[in-house]
Amino acid sequence: MMSDLEPSRRAVLRVSGLAAVAGVTGLAGCSSGSDQSSGGGDTATEEPTPTAAETTASGGGSDGGSGSASFDGWFDNVDNYDGVVDETGSGSVTVEVGTEANGGNYGFGPAAVRVSAGTTVTWEWTGEGASHNVVDEGGAFESELVGEGGHTFEHTFEESGTYRYACTPHKAMGMKGVVVVE
Ligand SMILES: [Cu+2]
Incomplete structure (x- = not known):
């Protein structure tokens, strides 16, 4: 008795299971089709930088092409970031402090540079936008807080990294x- 019932029960379950899977697949296919078209549009407008995954990778790798991403969101609220300016091989690199940006003279110009290891970067104050300083997140360098134009601060980047x-x-x-050192 039991051995007769079991196979037929399984058969029924299997059939209904397949039917359910087929039904779900069919529905998912229809709905995801319309979701994707609207969702894709939203994503395109909300995220101007489609390189989020690349950015995350650059945090660990810190070299190569990944450096051109937005540095783990570091530049999300920086309106004068326009890619990494390649200064590799340059003997002297100058970055302006108090470049017109971010609603006043509140920018570094350029915001991001790529230099070769051993390069000395000089920050030069424009004298605009009140007092500024230059402070590395990792503690590698820190300038004074200065308001006068023409003031300079230097740091020599011996070690590669971001x-x-x-x-x-x-x-x-x-x-x-950002300074990317190769
Ligand atoms: Cu400032």
């Missing part, structure tokens, strides 16, 4: 920069 820095008083406004 250095995120900011002006302490204006960091929240987007006064942030």
